[in-house]
Amino acid sequence: MxxxxxxxxxxxxxxxxxxxxxxxxxxxxxxxxxxxxxxxxxxxxxxxxxxxxxxxxxGLVNAHHHMYQNLTRAYAPVTNGTLFEWLQGLYPLWADLDEESVYLSTSVAMVELLMGGCTTSMDHMYVHPRPFLIDAQFRAARDIGFRFHATRGSMTRSVEDGGLPPASVVQDEDTILADSERLVAAFHDPAPGAMGRVALAPCSLFSVSERIMTESARLAEKHDLRLHTHLAEDHDEDSYCAEIYGCTPTEYFERVGWATPRSWVAHYIYPTGDEIDRLARAGVCTAQCPCSNMMIGGGTADALDMRRRGMRVGLGCDGSASTDHASMWLETRMALLLGRFRHGPHAMSARDALDMATRGGAACLGWEDEIGHLRPGACAxxxxxxxxxxxxxxxxxxxxxxxxxxxxxxxxxxxxxxxxxxxxxxxLLANLGDILRDHAREARRIQRLDR
Known part of the structure; x- marks a missing residue:
């Protein structure tokens, strides 16, 4: 043969x-x-x-990203802000996203990921000032040949409702749920060796309504999908959940039906040990984002402790406007350094970090049978x-x-x-020069440098 x-x-x-x-x-x-x-x-x-x-x-597996954010890399007015200051400064710029800018930013992100050894990535697209943005991402993945797991993100709470983003980037509940169904029908491929899949991903507990959380869990069960969100990323989230829901973020996550093997969460920096144990028993996975969390100065998940408690942990480069790069190799190296810095030189090896970047990321995406390893029969x-x-x-x-x-x-x-x-x-992308030229034009437009 x-x-x-x-x-x-x-x-x-x-x-x-x-x-x-x-x-x-x-x-x-x-x-x-x-x-x-x-x-x-x-x-x-x-x-x-x-x-x-x-x-x-x-190939490394990226378990958390916001690809569109490379249009606002190292944006000077917010480079030294807290998480919420950073978001409030950038949301008005991201309101100018359209299909072309999302196609270009997704293309750049996927090429950058490939150059850093990543062969499969999710993307958390939760800003929707215009329709069909995730459609543009799938076009980019197809044109490049990249294995892509899109997540249909969402926000329903704008500044008028006590949230952070402007009203122009949030959507009503019915629009979100209808578009989720549309994207699953159009792009989700559950077959072995799929090049494109869809998950459901409300942005965070404080940015969407309770109905979106519960209905997303119901739709995931109906269509056999993964679920994703940010969780326990910032102390302000603790205060918000205590005031609005009378509980911690993890307790609310459990209340709305998300503590299932379908779910993986980003960051998970501030849970208690008991909360980690509960989510680990429920089969929930976590994506640690070392560089982004350190850049914003908001702490970082204790990946080694979570792994010892039985939770599967992957790695993510997060948005390219917080960490300002999309190198999964760099995230893997940083995970190694963080583990050893936190727990001592005997606590973590390069093989442990590589396992997080491969098997761990594949577990987050629910794809461990085919990616994250090179056993015969695995995706090449x-x-x-x-x-x-x-x-x-x-x-x-x-x-x-x-x-x-x-x-x-x-x-x-x-x-x-x-x-x-x-x-x-x-x-090996023949039109990369054209993509970079057009991306530069869109970045100037969105950063309002030509006005």
């Missing part, structure tokens, strides 16, 4: 507890077909890529990592540890669904 693509001369990190030095990996029909070491004959292949001894891992989403000879000089004993310690690393080759999308560090 001839396979489609063969990666040879690689140090293969296939999954937890399975690594092959001097290995090869065969791809056929978008799937991992077979794995072997140098002592086994590899199958004939239409194309062969030599990893030249470099580390090959599963993988990365051949590249590092300069200077940065890697002397790193001879452990390529996985060296991958995060000897910075920086980047994706030399990124493969999604068996297709090479980044080669020699360069994205």
């Amino acid at each position: 001839t396979v489609d693509l063969l990666v040879t001369d690689a140090y293969l990190y296939i999954d937890r507890g399975w690594e092959v030095a001097n290995g090869w990996l065969a791809i056929k029909d978008g799937r991992v077909h077979a794995i072997g070491d140098g002592s086994r004959d590899a199958p004939a292949a239409q194309s062969v890529i030599s990893a030249q001894g470099r580390l090959v891992t599963p 989403d993988l990365v051949i990592w590249s590092m300069s000879e200077v940065a890697a000089a002397g790193a001879l004993s452990d390529p996985v540890e060296a991958w995060l310690r000897c910075a920086p690393a980047a994706a030399g080759t990124t493969i999604v669904n068996g297709r090479v999308l980044v080669s020699d560090g360069v994205p």
